[in-house]
Amino acid sequence: MGKFLKKLNMKYKEEIIRAMDWLGSKPDTIFTGQAIGVSGHAISGTVTNINKEKRLELPVFEEVQLGMAIGMALEGFVPITCYPRFDFFILSLNQLVNHLDKIREMSNNLMKPKVIIRVSIGSLLPFSAGPQHTQNHSEAIKLMLTDVDVIVLNEASDVFPAFQKAYERNDGKSTLVIEYNDYYTLK
Amino acid sequence: MNKLNSLRKVREVEITPDQLIAFESKVKETYEAGEIKGVIHLAGNNENILIQLFSYIDKEDWVFSAWRNHYHAILHGIPEDILFQSIKDGKSMGTNSINPLFYSSSIVGGIIPIALGVAKALKLKNSTKKVWCFIGDMTMETGVFWEAYKYAKNFDLNLQFVIEDNNISVHTPTELAWGKKMEIPSDVIYYNYEMKYPHHGTGKWVNF
Numbered sequence: 001m002g003k004f005l006k007k008l009n010m011k012y013k014e015e016i017i018r019a020m021d022w023l024g025s026k027p028d029t030i031f032t033g034q035a036i037g038v039s040g041h042a043i044s045g046t047v048t049n050i051n052k053e054k055r056l057e058l059p060v061f062e063e064v065q066l067g068m069a070i071g072m073a074l075e076g077f078v079p080i081t082c083y084p085r086f087d088f089f090i091l092s093l094n095q096l097v098n099h100l101d102k103i104r105e106m107s108n109n110l111m112k113p114k115v116i117i118r119v120s121i122g123s124l125l126p127f128s129a130g131p132q133h134t135q136n137h138s139e140a141i142k143l144m145l146t147d148v149d150v151i152v153l154n155e156a157s158d159v160f161p162a163f164q165k166a167y168e169r170n171d172g173k174s175t176l177v178i179e180y181n182d183y184y185t186l187k
Numbered sequence: 188m189n190k191l192n193s194l195r196k197v198r199e200v201e202i203t204p205d206q207l208i209a210f211e212s213k214v215k216e217t218y219e220a221g222e223i224k225g226v227i228h229l230a231g232n233n234e235n236i237l238i239q240l241f242s243y244i245d246k247e248d249w250v251f252s253a254w255r256n257h258y259h260a261i262l263h264g265i266p267e268d269i270l271f272q273s274i275k276d277g278k279s280m281g282t283n284s285i286n287p288l289f290y291s292s293s294i295v296g297g298i299i300p301i302a303l304g305v306a307k308a309l310k311l312k313n314s315t316k317k318v319w320c321f322i323g324d325m326t327m328e329t330g331v332f333w334e335a336y337k338y339a340k341n342f343d344l345n346l347q348f349v350i351e352d353n354n355i356s357v358h359t360p361t362e363l364a365w366g367k368k369m370e371i372p373s374d375v376i377y378y379n380y381e382m383k384y385p386h387h388g389t390g391k392w393v394n395f
Contacts, residue, residue, distance in 0.1 A: 030311075056307075061338075064299075064300040064303065064334050064335055065300075066300070067299070067300020067301045067303065067304060068301075068303050068307060069304060070300070070301045070304055071301040071303060071304020071305035071306070071307065071308060072304045072305070072307060072308040072311075073304075074301070074304070074305055074308075075309060075312065076308070076312075077308055094294060094297060095297070095300060095301075098292070098294045099294070099297055103283075106281040107283035107284075107285075107290075108283075110283065110285045111283060
């Protein structure tokens with residue numbers, strides 16, 4: 001853990017990078033999504049320290065992306081699957097609501113895939129990215145889910161404990177971690 | 188079924204067609220007696236082809252199925268008594284097991300991305316286990332199938348799709364709704380059959 005120790009006054013984005021570095025050090029994690037193996041958006045810049053072999057660049061197929069993460073988790077991986085905007089993430093709701101959220105109930109708690117989902121709310125500053133790139137459905141998603149844990153990262157101090165909990169939890173739940181792209185520069 | 192010629196038989200299936208038919212008949216009678224508190228989707232008319240197919244499926248492989256999953260579950264090794272109790276408990280549409288590895292879902296196409304992820308993980312782990320994904324002809328027409336099929340093919344994943352064509356989705360004929368069907372890729376296993384039972388239930392109204 002020493003390598004990943006918190007330094008004084010770490011900012012929001014620095015904490016995310018620290019958390020990703022820590023997750024990247026685990027043998028069973030794998031990072032998936034668009035612009036995860038290459039550059040492309042804000043989340044890309046938080047995973048560049050991670051060994052490239054652990055970063056799986058995927059096509060644009062949001063639902064398949066989340067289903068793949070579930071499948072990989074069923075085979076023992078802990079996928080950290082990343083969506084750069086909430087607007088894009090909602091295309092994967094079938095896998096989130098009908099499968100990841102219900103799989104423990106459907107399998108009498110025998111199947112417990114541990115998936116960590118990173119979703120970023122598009123930035124409004126210095127200018128808005130527009131109505132299809134800045135939506136925040138955090139509260140709606142919480143109402144739709146019965147099993148997947150939803151954590152919203154409001155402060156820099158929230159970041160590392162959220163990802164640590166998501167990885168270390170042994171209650172059979174997956175975790176949806178929602179971050180604000182604006183806070184990368186504001187906090 | 189030409190694709191089968193390129194595959195290797197891995198076991199003899201000891202389950203007979205009559206055994207499968209008898210199981211579904213028992214479920215039918217139990218349902219009509221009002222003792223199953225949930226929706227059922229009965230299989231029929233595809234016993235022989237499935238028995239042949241499962242001789243290519245290793246007991247260690249993953250099998251993915253959908254709402255009409257009883258035959259697949261039995262043939263992959265889920266004991267009949269356990270399956271029957273699960274059906275009685277209202278879980279016919281979502282039969283799941285970790286030994287043998289079996290996942291089914293009652294959402295059209297929902298299993299496909301998960302099967303793809305399992306296949307990807309197996310490849311990363313250098314496992315020789317195979318993933319078998321049974322879907323209907325309407326599901327094969329969906330975008331999610333073609334995305335996953337393309338990915339699995341391009342990355343040489345051990346994911347075998349099997350299309351079970353009854354030309355109907357609930358009551359909608361696939362061919363009518365789509366105008367025509369897509370051509371079946373040569374590396375996908377395909378067979379067609381006529382439904383023995385209605386989409387769900389048994390054709391009799393049951394009051395619980």
